[in-house]
Amino acid sequence: MSGRRVLITGLASFWGGLVAQALEDDPGVDVIIGLDTREPSVELERTEYVRTDENYSILARIVRAAQIDTIVHTFLIVDSTSMRPKTMHEINVIGTMNLFAAASAPGSTVRDVVVKSSSYVYGASKADPQWFTEESPRSFPPRTRVEQSLEGVEGYVRDFAEDNPHVNVTLLRFSNVLGPDIVTPISRALELPMVPSIFGFDPRVQFVHEDDVVRSILFVLHRHLPGIYNVAGDGLLPWTEVARICGKVTAPMPPVFTGMASKPLRRVGVPLPDELLDLLRYGRGIDNRRLKAAGFRYEYTSAGAVEAFVEALRLRNTLGDSTPAYHYERDVEQFFRHSPAVVRDANGEH
Amino acid sequence: MALPPDPPPESFVASRESIDDILTPTVERSLVPVPSEPEPEPGPLDDPRRSDVDEWGRSEHMRELARRIYEPLYSKWFRAEWEGLENIPTEGGALLVANHAAALPSDAPVIMHGIETELHRPVYGLADQLFRTVPVVNVFWSRLGGVVGHPDNAYRLLREQDQLVLVFPEGSKGPGKTVNQRYQLRRFGRGGFVEIAMRAGVPIVPIAVVGAEESMPILWKSNTIAKALGMPYFPVTANHVVFGPLLGNIAYLPAKFKLKVLDPVYFDVPADQDRYSRSRVMDESESIRTRIQDALYDMVRERRSVWFG
16 A cells, blocks of 8 residues: 655644654655745755645645645644734635635545644633533634634634545644744743733633644544544643743733733734733633543643743753754755755665 | 675673673563563653642632631621531532522622531532633632633533532522512522533532621612623622721621521433423422522521521
């Protein structure tokens, strides 16, 4: 039996790159094709990079030509501060729509689809249960752009799963991610000398370590596990405790007009989007038992993820950013991969 | 091209270790591979917590402190007296259901503190989401044992964690009564508490509370101001008259508390159903309401004095 032929969206994104790197080590994977609008930011051995526009107009052709059987959809923007709302809508909603249109075209060879969603789809409000299970509905309709777009995305995922019962569709909802490398609005907030909070509120928050994120994506890929799964470390921590693990105190913002009060933080490069302000007020817990029951073992708890982040931060503050930045050079990559002049041994290594 | 097989590793004949060491196979040195151990069950993960706040937001440390501060109020001021405590199960989940009163409800802490000190079982108080929106209050409320009254929370506590959960089915309509309506139970919501108990497969334990009504009775209330402030009711209480407009918001009158735990109600329906017969739910809800109401009438009838019981 020949190996899997995997298409990864968002190759240049943090997750796309990591998943591609991990799949390269897997002998069961024959072909890895990565799509993105930007060039990959990590070094890749055998992944083929294809530049697309943000809504993948050439996707159907790639899927057909490369006989793709597995799609890993990591190109979903959950950090609304990283781009304009319109671009985010294009990438998240229109991109997903086109992806599934291509995957469900007649004669499509796609058999597994993994989508990386976020716990932002649950929102954060006063009426929430302590733990959201995969079936829990939101308490109120989504208010922020990123939540609205993720809800649109999940709608397409559900439609696709319903129309294509022969395809294993996996929807992973990740809690807030922390770790040594990833940069999110929360990690930036925790790097400040004082951690922003909302006066009179100490919500319980949950984190997942970036390694557990990649491991969970690989886990569901290996197991061909269909369904919706929450991915989050064990335990809920009060926000003040998160600050304490970071060795910091909180700087409370007023509980009214909080959005306005958080504006100056934008100046120091720490914009706090509305969905994060909701989280800092009401917190959110997502129930991770379903993925555990399927056999997945976490390597970090919520507190462990915070600790891992802090340790890496201390190292970085002492040594500076030590990893040299990787630059994708198209011609060099093409040469090593395809030129007959490169002598390859039995393993295809040069 | 296949490589020639690796040369066999050298044996340990020339080593200086004692013979016992050589015969005891270890992973590093044995020539015959030691059969690999079955995958060990991974130990607990490293969890560098810095506080004792649990998944429900409770902190045992703060609860201990609060118990010590509250104890004199419970035993000296309200002089709470229980009857029928044996009706509360000593293990397994149970839904405690009581009447609700006083502008700033004094019954919830009395019931929770009472059961926790007498039976040494924690009680989780389900409350309105309003508590979660008030700065500072929401943190203390949750550290001391308050949980938002969401059906999922109740189910988790009752069915999966076998806890005691306290709920006031009257909601804010109970405490919002004026003094002339005291001890007249309001509607018991839409019977949601019965459905939760059925789904969780736990009994309901009704509790009748006398004394709370007089600890902070509402003399007059304004719907207009309440609506403008987004509060369920805006009261002027006897406490405002006695203790002044500031202290009167939190200082209770020393009404004598009497609490009577009634016989538990068991439902012979299977747990974990999506729906339960609406008529059955409403009948059970009404019958529990009637039992608490009757018990209240009896207790008030026997009461000689509001202050001395």
